[in-house]
Amino acid sequence: MSSTPLLLEIKDLHVHFAVYGGRLKVLDGVNFVMQSGERVGLVGEAGCGKTTTMKAILQVLPTPPAVIPCGEIYFKGRDLLKMNPNQLQQIRGRGISMIFQDPTAALNPVFTVGQQLKAVIKHSAVRGRPLSADEVHQRAIQSLQEVALADPERLLKSYPIQLSGGMRQRVCIGMALATNPELLIADEPGTSLDVTIQDQVLRLLHRLVKEKNTSVILITHTLGIVREMTDRVYVMYAGNIVEVAPTAGLFSRPMHPYTIGLMQAVPRLTGGGVSDGIPGRIPNYLQPPTGCRFHPRCPHVMDICRQEKPASYQVDDDHYVACFLYRGEEGKGS
Numbered sequence: 209m210s211s212t213p214l215l216l217e218i219k220d221l222h223v224h225f226a227v228y229g230g231r232l233k234v235l236d237g238v239n240f241v242m243q244s245g246e247r248v249g250l251v252g253e254a255g256c257g258k259t260t261t262m263k264a265i266l267q268v269l270p271t272p273p274a275v276i277p278c279g280e281i282y283f284k285g286r287d288l289l290k291m292n293p294n295q296l297q298q299i300r301g302r303g304i305s306m307i308f309q310d311p312t313a314a315l316n317p318v319f320t321v322g323q324q325l326k327a328v329i330k331h332s333a334v335r336g337r338p339l340s341a342d343e344v345h346q347r348a349i350q351s352l353q354e355v356a357l358a359d360p361e362r363l364l365k366s367y368p369i370q371l372s373g374g375m376r377q378r379v380c381i382g383m384a385l386a387t388n389p390e391l392l393i394a395d396e397p398g399t400s401l402d403v404t405i406q407d408q409v410l411r412l413l414h415r416l417v418k419e420k421n422t423s424v425i426l427i428t429h430t431l432g433i434v435r436e437m438t439d440r441v442y443v444m445y446a447g448n449i450v451e452v453a454p455t456a457g458l459f460s461r462p463m464h465p466y467t468i469g470l471m472q473a474v475p476r477l478t479g480g481g482v483s484d485g486i487p488g489r490i491p492n493y494l495q496p497p498t499g500c501r502f503h504p505r506c507p508h509v510m511d512i513c514r515q516e517k518p519a520s521y522q523v524d525d526d527h528y529v530a531c532f533l534y535r536g537e538e539g540k541g542s
């Protein structure tokens with residue numbers, strides 16, 4: 209491995225939520241690494257823990273109810289879980305910035321777009337030379353122009369409620385990129401928008417991160433977008449990473465039974481209709497299944513799967529699968 213630290217490294221991360229009736233054991237030992245400049249996808253059914261993982265990175269999980277019983281999260285070699293609030297504040301924005309699924313919730317309705325955008329720009333300059341009011345204004349205008357919003361002067365004076373959903377999502381992207389973050393986390397951007405606008409927003413995001421060479425974690429339910437926009441993909445099921453591979457390899461040769469099911473759930477372009485997807489549902493996190501958490505739904509379940517949790521087996525270059533079916537495959541990668 210190279211001597212430059214990884215951009216992000218998550219080791220054995222567990223996150224629980226203390227709720228009435230017990231503890232939801234949601235994240236169950238997540239491991240995740242990425243290099244600077246990579247664009248990584250994170251996919252998995254609703255409720256599998258994608259947003260929880262991202263919020264844990266940014267340390268924005270509500271505590272209580274969230275508890276992190278164990279795990280380490282390193283950003284450029286520094287453990288985020290051991291940082292004080294000031295150090296974290298510096299990482300948020302310039303280091304890591306996040307675009308949320310719902311742009312309405314991400315913007316504060318009582319402040320204008322300009323007030324919110326300028327606050328982000330000023331915050332990002334705190335450690336460098338302070339910016340003059342005119343410089344902040346110019347940067348705010350530039351951020352709105354970058355996300356292809358017309359009449360930025362007027363937009364700066366508008367309140368979020370005065371904009372359409374697509375415009376609000378563009379403002380959020382502009383805000384997230386205004387600080388030139390090293391890592392952008394895009395959590396289902398545009399999901400609340402109609403399909404055409406969502407497509408435009410994602411294409412815009414794709415163009416901007418390429419131009420700026422920003423590292424990205426992209427969460428989306430649309431596998432076509434993952435295929436187009438990412439270099440590597442993590443597949444998550446019920447709080448575990450079950451498969452990780454370079455994007456092309458994952459799509460040409462999905463190996464975990466869950467990944468295979470996910471891909472079959474995509475509408476077929478060849479006229480075969482839409483498959484039923486994967487029977488069953490994400491488990492109850494109060495009492496998750498023993499062993500492999502996917503075993504109640506898996507068509508290949510074996511005795512061992514009910515008793516032990518599978519390790520992550522290497523099946524090819526950079527391709528790992530957490531499934532006992534591949535136990536004997538280690539070291540056979542080409």
Ligand SMILES: Nc1ncnc2c1ncn2[C@@H]1O[C@H](COP(=O)(O)OP(=O)(O)OP(=O)(O)O)[C@@H](O)[C@H]1O
Nearest residue numbers: 225232234253254255256257258259260261270273
């Ligand atoms: N604050 C919370 N309190 C209690 N449970 C929570 C909390 N936040 C998340 N959870 C639970 O954690 C589990 C994972 O949720 P999470 O939002 O991480 O899933 P996700 O993969 O992002 O799903 P989606 O695709 O729907 O966004 C869910 O069962 C959810 O109910």
Ligand code: SF4
Nearest residue numbers: 500503506513531532
């Ligand atoms: S470990 Fe067993 S239950 Fe889990 S995915 Fe593999 S075969 Fe299925």
Ligand SMILES: [Mg+2]
Nearest residue numbers: 258259260395
């Ligand atoms: Mg989510």
